[in-house]
Amino acid sequence: MILFYKIFHKITELYADFKHETYVKLCVAKGLKLGKNSVIRRNVNFGSEPFLIEIDDDSRIASGTTFVNHSGATVNLRKMEGYEDVRNFGRIKIGKNCAVGVNCVILQDVEIGDNCILGANSVLSDSMPDNTVYGGNPAKYICDTEDYGDFLKKSTVSYPIGLENNRENLNQWLIKNLPEKYKPAR
Template sequence: MIKYYQKYLLKKAIKEGLQVGERTRILGMPNFGSEPYLIRIGRHCTITSGVKFITHDGATWLFRDEVEFKEVKRYGSIKIEDNCFIGVNSILMPNITIGENSVVAAGSLVNKDIPPNSVYGGVPAKFLMNLEQYKKTTKQKSIPNIPNGEKKKAALIEYFWGE
């Protein structure tokens, strides 16, 4: 039932104008907000569960009763260029671009542009390393000889717990 609802929400967002490139994976249930037509996601990206896309400043509601600010409404676009990874529960604020070949770490708050070939993380998101450094670090910390499929679980249990 949940997967059906996830697919429904994604199709609805696309119907409302969300642009998603080829070979992009949308995992779990991101929140594309009330203006999905202000979001563009490039090719070969991964958007993980719980990512929130904020395309407007709802706080302007506080002072719209004042005549001078009656029509004040702020919106902004979010662009994710090709080959990016957006980690679980990240929040993407309005008026940002995430450059190609970039990684946003889980739980990050992105409120400024991220340049290409970068890894950013934190609240607010800050530069952690470039993509080449990330590749090297990941290779050094990877677990050797872990199979895919059914044997993966047993191999990981053996590796971490020795069982």
């Protein structure tokens, strides 16, 4: 029975990958600017105007991220007297070597500088300068990218780097060797 589940899982994964690759290619055909070596994970939503979005080289966009380059609320406002002509569109630009965490929302008229990190589940409504880390809802400045890197150095897991070429072997190493330590409750 486990073999059936493995085969079914593989088929659904292949379908999901095909669907995702097709969606990204369609968005690029519509004008999405996607830099070299950029990674777009599954379930990213580029909205109805992908031609207003630019993602530079070596950036990574995690799954569940949504790009909002117009305000849908203007449809409702236009039904009110004095607001019949309200329209709202804006561009979104992500710089080089950026990481956008899972389930983020990036709003129109926002530019993320180079070497930036946007934390998971953040709603970004303001631009981010180069080399910064933002997070939260609304997303706010947390620290500089190098400060975050220094923080991560303190908790880096040392393992034989050669294991990175074989994820199954790396997983087995982690199961056997990763210590069971947790952050204290506050």
